[in-house]
Amino acid sequence: MKVLKVVSDRHRKEFLDFPARIFSHDKNYIRPLDKDVEDVFDSKKNRNFRNGESERFLFVNDQNETVGKIAVFINKKYKQKQPTGGIGFFDCVDDQKTADCIFDFAKNWLQERGMEAMDGPINFGERDKFWGLLIEGFFEPLYGMNYHAPYYKQLFENYGFQIYFNQLCFGRKVHAPVAENFLEMHRRVSENKNIYAKRLMVKELEKFAKDFTQIYNKAWSRHGEGKQLSEVQTLKLFKTLKPVINEHISWFIYENEKPIAMWMNIPDLNQWFKYLNGKFGIWQKLKWLWIKNFKKNKKMVGLVFGIVPEWQKKGIDGYMIWEGTKHFRKTTSFEDYEMQWIGDFNPKMLAIAENLETGVTRKLATYRYLFDRTKPFERHEML
Missing domain, CATH: 3.40.630 (Aminopeptidase)
Structure with missing residues (x-):
């Protein structure tokens, strides 16, 4: 060979x-x-x-x-x-x-x-x-x-690779029933007239980028692999996402004018890109724009979910989920919701996914192979 x-x-x-x-x-x-x-x-x-x-x-x-x-x-x-x-x-x-x-x-x-x-x-x-x-x-x-094809797993494991950590994706049907406890959270939080929800609007991209940065840095600062973002970084990311932002599926929660929670979602781009055979030249971009405007995308992807520490475990998650869900059920054609993968070493994030009433949709694995086969194998440490 x-x-x-x-x-x-x-x-x-x-x-x-x-x-x-x-x-x-x-x-x-x-x-x-x-x-x-x-x-x-x-x-x-x-x-x-x-x-x-x-x-x-x-x-x-x-x-x-x-x-x-x-x-x-x-x-x-x-x-x-x-x-x-x-x-x-x-x-x-x-x-x-x-x-x-x-x-x-x-x-x-x-x-x-x-x-x-x-x-x-x-x-x-x-x-x-x-x-x-x-x-x-x-x-x-x-x-x-x-x-990958199913046989790839055997190719790796037969060689001697071992699972370093599993990567779990969670999802649910958009129109599946929402648990009563989420509805109760929504009813309870709605009594506080200082709390309100806003969906992300492209015309206010800079404002939402700023609010996202504040929430993200507060929500994830205590996590082992949490990274602090700057407003410049976030705005750059939002501008990159601008062509595919759906204004009905990303939500922010405020106490008066103070951002306290966010739930960021976008359409699954692969539902459009699968018609392009890997190419993205001028002709494919025109084709993509046509597909994007005239072919319904039925899958949305969860990017980030976060609540600032002082509002965690107070029902904001149920309030935000129902505010968003009841809106995009009426205004979009999405049928499936799936989150990007979460490592099995991150119990806090796994708990958040479970609280969103999702189930495991697929599993990937990161494998490790130690060159010295006498050394003990250790999995990814827990966060």
Whole structure:
């Protein structure tokens, strides 16, 4: 088997096209946008190259047919008990020997750079995209989410990878009954005339970005991996989301003029992008605009849910959920609601998801492989 480093345009095209052939008969596969994948490996667009390096490889059999691919990377900011590198964008035919060769190659590449373990499949970047191996829930992936065939799990585990942490997605039907305790919370909070709800409006984007920042920083400051955001960062994010914001599905709660809670949702972009076959040139953008305006999107995605500490456990969650739900049931065509994944090491976030009356919809896993097989394996520490 030959190993080809991805350097030419032909190799880059093959790296992008190969998964589409693997999943050519799978109706649930949605090809990621080529641009989103390529941006990961563009040192001008991915700031992680400042603290690490990444390379991509294709694996070709004797008949000159691609049988697998992988990306390998190290990031000095990825702090672990032992130096740990990453593998991602792994795809392979259903053959353990081929997979073992690919994993061996990745292991050697990382060992040469001082690594003692590898995590995968992960992204050379943030955890919000291309992170984890799908092991349950083989239906259409959300935008930015990995999709794999069931046999990939065996390829990883037969090689010796172990689950470092599970990634759980939660969801519910938009028109499913809302629990009586949520309705009771809504009735109780509604008696306070200083509390009111507002939906996010594009014309007031700067105001909502500011309010989001205040709530987020207060709500998540006590969490182990909580990050403080600046208003500049939030406004930049909101402007990026502006073309896909639906003004009926993101909600903010105020006490007088003070923001105290928010529930951010957007349409699932994959329900539109699945018609573009990974491309997003001028023609595809025009096609996307037509699809976006004339084809109903029936799935919404939960991005962030937060309540400032002084208003937690006081019924604000039930108030906000019912205010939002009763509105977007009337004004939108959404039928399904699904949240982005939550790590099983984060019980506080899992509790929030359960409080939203959701159930587990799919499961991904982040695997780890220790190069020294005599060392004890430890899962992700609990937050």
